Amino acid sequence: MTIQWSVKRWIAGVAVALFGGAVQAAWDFTMREPATKLARDILDLHNLMMTIIVVVFVVVFGLLSYSMYAHRKSRGHQAASFHESTGVEVAWTVVPFVVLVGMMIPATKTVLAMRDSSQPDITVKATGSQWKWGYDYLKGQGEGIHYLSVLATPREQIDGGAPKGEHYLLEVDRPLVVPVGRKIRVLTTATDVIHSWAIPELAIKQDAIPGFVRDTSFRAEREGVFRGQCTELCGKDHGFMPVVVEVVSAEKYDKWVEDQQKLIAAAAGEAGKTWALDELKARGAKVYTANCVPCHQATGRGIPGAFPALDGSKVVLGPTAGQIGTVLNGRPGTAMAAFGKQLDDTDIAAVITYTRNTWSNKTGEAVQPAEIKAARAK
C-alpha cells in the first residue's frame, strides 16, 4: 500500500473515531448485558466497588486539589513544618482496612456462587486447539454429539478485500448450542497450548489446559447468541478463535439434537464406503480451509521459517502411511496438532487426498477412510 493512502486512511479514521463514530457505533463504557444471574451479580459487584472507589478518589484528590490551589507559594502560602501525627497515621491505616474488609463480604459471596458447578443438566467438553474449539456433549440431552467450531469470517474481510460483516471475528461455522434455563457444565481442556474459553455475557472465563480438565458452569436466563473469544495467547491465530454459544428454547434444542444425531448416523455410513478421488478432494478442500490454512496457507506454501510447505513436501508426496501418521498424531514440539483426536476418518482421508492432489502435487492417489481406521488401530 502506498504511504499516501495510509495517511489518508489514518486521517479518515481519526475523523470517524472522533465525530462520525459517535453517531453510528457503540462507545461501550462497561460490561455487556448479562445473560446469567452470575454475570448480573458480577456487574453489580463491579458497580458497587467502582462507586466506593470513585468516592474515595474524589475525597482524597479533592483535598489534594484544594491544597494545590490554596497552598501554592505563588499565593504567598508559608510552609507548615508538621511531619508526623501518630493518631492520623493510625486512622488512615485502620480506615482503609475496615473499608476493604467490608468490600470483601459481597466479593466472597460472588466467588462462592461462581464456583458451584454441581448438578448440571448437560455436560459439555470444550477442547481448545490451535485455533479452533471442539465440543463434545458428554452427558445429558444430546450426549454423543461432537464437532469442531471454527472461525467463519472470510479471509477477505480480515485482509480488507471485503467489507466487514456485523459479527466480524465473532462468528463460527457451528456454535455450541444449549437450551435456555438449564444448567450447563463446561469442562475445558486443550490439545496443544493453553487456551481460554470465555463468554462475557455468561461471565465465563476458564483456561483450557493441555493434559488437564477444568470446569465451569452457567445457566442462561435468556435466548440469544453470545459471543466471546479465546483469551489466553495461544500462538499466531489467537485473535481468530471465537467462542460462540447459541442459547435456544427447549423445543429448538430438541430439534437440534435430533438433527445432529441424524448427521452422526450419516457420517458413520460414509466412513464405511469407498470414495471417488473427486469426492474426497471436494470434501478435503473444506476440511483444509477449516483446519490447515492458518499455518500451511491456502497456497500450500506455508510460512517459511515457521510452518512448512505442503506443496512439493516430501511427507505429502511420500508413502501414504507416513502422512497419515503425521496427520493423526501430529508432530510433538511443533504447532502440528494430532488431528486424529479432532477429525473423523472421512475428514482425515479427504484432507490427505486433497493435499496429495492439489497445487503441484499430483499423486493421483485417493486415501480411503478405511485406511485411516486401520492406521488408528495400529
Added chain:
Amino acid sequence: MEAAHAHESGTGHEHAHHRAGIMRWVTTTNHKDIGTMYLWFSFVMFMVGGVMALIVRAELFQPGLQYVQPEFFNQMITLHGLIMVFGAIMPAFVGFANWMIPLMIGAPDMAFARMNNWSFWLLPVAAILLIASMFVTGGAAGTGWTLYAPLSIQMGIGMDLTIFAVHILGMSSIMGSINIATTILNLRAPGMTLMKMPMFCWTWLITAFLLIATMPVLAGAVTMTLTDRHFGTSFFNAAGGGDPVLFQHIFWFFGHPEVYIIALPAFGVVSQVIPAYARKPLFGYASMVYATASIAIISFFVWAHHMYVVGMPVAGQIYFMYATVLIAVPTAVKVFNWVATMWRGALTFETPMLFCVGFLFLFTVGGFTGLILAMTAVDVQVQDTYYVVAHFHYVMVAGALFSAFGAVYFWIPKWTGHLYDERLGKLHFWLSFISFNVTFFPQHFLGLAGMPRRIPDYALQFADWNAVSSAGAFVFGFSQLLFLYVVLKTIRGGEKAEARPWDGAQGLEWTVPSPAPYHTFQEAPTLR
C-alpha cells in the same frame, strides 16, 4: 541532614583521572559514569520498545490486518514487554541509584565498583540477544513477555535467545542489587542512621532484596523451559508428568514482586521530589518505611491473582483475593502521606513536581483498578482483557515512567550543572499526561466490553476506542522526542545550576557542586 563542606575543597581530588574516548566508558568504575550509561541505555531501550508499541497501536488503529501479520504482532508485544520492563524501566532506576545513592549517603562510590561496571555491560549483550531474536528463523518469541509454557515450547530459536537474554539480565540485576544493598548498608557517612536515610535509599534497599530473592526464580523458570525445549524434560508437559500451570506459578512468584521492584524506587523518587517542592519534610517518614517494607513482604504472597482463571481451588481464589486486597492498605498509607506532605506546604509546580503529582493521580487510578482486578469474580470478566493492559500501564507508565521523568528533571542540574528549559519541560509533561490518558483510559472500556489482550485484530464493537487509543499512543510516543531534546539541550548548555538549585531540596547530594565532581565524598561528610 546538612553536611559540613570540609570535603572536596583544597584536597586536590576534584580533577577527574579517567581515560579518554570510548575506553573511559568501557573501563569505568565510577558510579556517576555507570549511572549515566544506565540512563542512556534505558532511554535507547525506551525508544526501541516504544517503536514496537507504536507498531502494535498502528495495527490496532482499525479492525482488520493492515500493516503486520499476526505472528509478527505477537513478537512485537513480547519484545515490547520484555524490553520496557527489563531494558527501560529497571535500568533507569538502577541508573538513578548509581548516580544518587552514593551522593545521598555520603559515600565515595558504590561498594563494588568493578562489579558495577560488569553489571552494566551485561545489559547491552542481553539487549542485542533480544533484538537479534527478531532476525532468526521463526522470529522472536511470540509468547507475550510472560513466556507461558507450552506455547514457549513451540517457538523457534528466538525463544532460546530470549531465555539467554533473561539469564543475563537476571545476572545484571542480581549483581546490581547486591551492590546497592551493600553500599547502603556499609558506606553511609557517620551519623546517617538507617532511619535518617533519604526515602529513595530506603525504597532501593528494599527493592534490592526483592530482586535478589526473585530474579533466581525467573532464571529457574526459563531454564526449565530451555530443558523442556531441548533436553527432553517435562516440567511443563502434562504428557510427561509435568504441569503447564507450574510455569505460571513460578513466573508470577517472580512476576508480582517484579511489579514492586519497578514501583518501589518510583515511590522513592516521588518521596524525594514532593517534599522539595512542598518545602516541607516528608510526612510520616517512619510509616513510609514500614509501608514500603510491608508492600514488599506481602508482594511475595499474592502471585496467583494473575491466575484466577487457571482453575485453582475456590479456597485459593479467596485467599489470593484477600492477600491482594491487603496490599491496598500500605499503598493507601503512602498516598495519604504524600498528600499530607503537600498539605499546607508552599507549593510550586516545576516539571519534576508536575510529573510526581501526575504520578500521584494516575498511579492511584492504577491502584484502584488493581483493586477491581483483585476481586476474583470481577476478574473473571476482565482477566486477559484490555482492562488489565490499561491497569498495568497506569502503574508502569504513569507510575514508574512518570516518576523516572520527574527524577531526571529533578537531578539533571546536579548531573550537568545546567538548569533544564522549564517551559519545554512543562510542555513535555502536559503532552505526556494528556496523551497517556487518551491512550490508556479508553482501554478500560475496551476491557470491560470484553476485548482480549494480545490480539492483532478485533470485532467491530471495539473499533472506536481503539482508534482513540492509537491516536493517543502516537502523540505520547512522539512527545518523548521532546524529552530527548530537553535533555540534550540541558547537557549542551543552559542557565548555570547552583549546588542546590531547588530551594526546598534537602540532603547531602545538594551539598556538592553542580555538576557533581567526578569524585565526591572521598572523605566522609559529617552530619549535623
